[in-house]
Structures are given as C-alpha cells and as structure tokens.
Amino acid sequence: QVQVVESGGGVVQPGGSTELSCLVSGSIFSIYSMGWYRQPPGGKQRELVAHITSDGSTNYADSVKGRFTISRDNARNTMTVQMNSLNPGDTAVYYCNAQNIATMDGHNYLELWGQGTVIIVSS
Numbered sequence: 624q625v626q627v628v629e630s631g632g633g634v635v636q637p638g639g640s641t642e643l644s645c646l647v648s649g650s651i652f653s654i655y656s657m658g659w660y661r662q663p664p665g666g667k668q669r670e671l672v673a674h675i676t677s678d679g680s681t682n683y684a685d686s687v688k689g690r691f692t693i694s695r696d697n698a699r700n701t702m703t704v705q706m707n708s709l710n711p712g713d714t715a716v717y718y719c720n721a722q723n724i725a726t727m728d729g730h731n732y733l734e735l736w737g738q739g740t741v742i743i744v745s746s
Contacts, residue, residue: 625649625732629719632740639744640707645719645737647700653677655723657695657702661715662739669718673704686712709744716741 631643647654658674673693674682681693690709695702702719719737726732 625651625724625726625730625735627719627721627735627737629717629737629740632717632742634743634745635709636746637710637744639709640705641709641742642706643704643717643719643740643742645702645721647721647724647735650727651700652725652727653723654697654700654721654725656721658720658722659693659702659704660718660720661713661742662718663712663715672717675702706742709742711744714742714744 626648628646628648629643631641635641645657654677656674656676659672660669661672662669671684672687673691675693675695677697683691690707692705716739718739722734724732724735
C-alpha cells in the first residue's frame with residue numbers, strides 16, 4: 624500500500640526556520656512530481672507552495688521564492704522543504720502531494736495526498 628506521510632511542523636517564531644519532510648512509502652518504482660501545498664486558516668483555499676519533478680525541476684509560489692527551498696531524494700522517495708524567514712502569513716496546514724506514482728508491481732496512482740501538518744508562525 625502506498626502512503627504519503629509528512630513530518631515536521633509546529634510553532635515557529637517570526638523570522639525563524641523549519642523543515643518539512645515527506646515520505647512516499649510502499650513498493651515504489653517512480654514518482655513523477657512531488658509538491659507542498661498549504662491551506663491557511665479562515666477557510667482559504669489550498670495553494671501551491673513548491674513543486675519538484677523527478678528530474679529536479681522546481682517551481683515556487685511567488686510568496687515563498689527566496690525563502691523556501693524544495694529538494695527530493697528519488698532513491699528514498701522523500702522530499703523536503705527548508706523554510707526560512709517565516710512570517711505569520713506562512714501559518715497554514717501543509718500538505719505533501721505526489722503525482723504519477725508507479726509501483727514495482729505495476730500499479731499506478733495519479734495523485735496522493737498526505738494528512739497534513741500544521742505550521743504556526745507566532746511569537
């Protein structure tokens with residue numbers, strides 16, 4: 624069974640840093656793209672934070688460019704995002720997303736999401 628599991632999160636002071644990690648567990652053959660999305664409080668829509676493909680191409684939301692860095696380890700099926708210079712506007716539930724997942728036994732998953740992890744930026 625393929626699962627997406629996030630780790631990290633918590634309360635961070637403004638200006639601080641933290642890191643989120645995501646693991647796609649299971650008998651994985653390949654994952655085309657992985658990304659972080661976030662949903663701020665107050666009923667706002669989920670939005671893309673950063674995205675990385677299997678060849679290392681990245682894409683960032685304008686609001687996090689220069690502050691967040693996404694990376695992945697294809698051999699371990701993991702992805703991390705280093706988040707610096709955090710501000711209260713970064714407070715949200717952060718979700719890991721994986722797309723076009725192929726397993727060793729020939730199954731394919733179009734898209735899977737993690738359960739989400741909370742980051743609160745507050746003094």
